[in-house]
Amino acid sequence: xxxxxxxxxxxxxxxxxxxxxxxxxxxxxxxxxxxxxxxxxxxxxxxxxxxxxxxxxxxxxxxxxxxxxxxxxxxxxxxxxxxxxxxxxxxxxxxxxxxxxxxxxxxxxxxxxxxxx
Amino acid sequence: xxxxxxxxxxxxxxxxxxxxxxxxxxxxxxxxxxxxxxxxxxxxxxxxxxxxxxxxxxxxxxxxxxxxxxxxxxxxxxxxxxxxxxxxxxxxxxxxxxxxxxxxxxxxxxxxxxx
Numbered sequence: 002x003x004x005x006x007x008x009x010x011x012x013x014x015x016x017x018x019x020x021x022x023x024x025x026x027x028x029x030x031x032x033x034x035x036x037x038x039x040x041x042x043x044x045x046x047x048x049x050x051x052x053x054x055x056x057x058x059x060x061x062x063x064x065x066x067x068x069x070x071x072x073x074x075x076x077x078x079x080x081x082x083x084x085x086x087x088x089x090x091x092x093x094x095x096x097x098x099x100x101x102x103x104x105x106x107x108x109x110x111x112x113x114x115x116x117x118x
Numbered sequence: 119x120x121x122x123x124x125x126x127x128x129x130x131x132x133x134x135x136x137x138x139x140x141x142x143x144x145x146x147x148x149x150x151x152x153x154x155x156x157x158x159x160x161x162x163x164x165x166x167x168x169x170x171x172x173x174x175x176x177x178x179x180x181x182x183x184x185x186x187x188x189x190x191x192x193x194x195x196x197x198x199x200x201x202x203x204x205x206x207x208x209x210x211x212x213x214x215x216x217x218x219x220x221x222x223x224x225x226x227x228x229x230x231x232x233x
Binding site for chain 1: 120153160161162163166172173174175176206208210219220221222223224226227
């Protein structure tokens, strides 16, 4: 079973629209971390956020916001007033402790966002 | 520019060969992570070092090994290369602020092509 599911493979929006990228995770641990990363067409990876499991406060950073809901095991990412520069593949990831190998990271398959001017 | 450097940027080699990928973290960052991104497997975590010690191990094959040196740079060694090892290899370094919030900074990646 997938530890991190990003059900939306591709999304297209028109510039200035809001868009939400979904992320559902699976873990039995009470302590874990959730991440979002951005990979623009140029190929580099950009870290966006790390959230620990004990902090369910929503996070806002400029036009980006994240909604963490333990009850639904979701960590959704919303871009407000999207811009062309937001076009990228976005990855959600989970890190959970492993007694044998330390923290383990699991990535979703990514959501490709295209913002149309 | 993230401040993390990776060399080489591109590498073309043959099956059965051995290569070494190098990562220099941002000044002062003690943690280094290695990731692999391939078309087949997607993004995968390989291994993490913290101040010279292995901290976490992910889907790293036995043919692969890594280390972090006293100057904190890290090397990822890939041996007995197979076609399926063709991928983009990223390294990242991280720092924690006083609030224990961790930020990762990624290098530009090394694109490995095994022929």
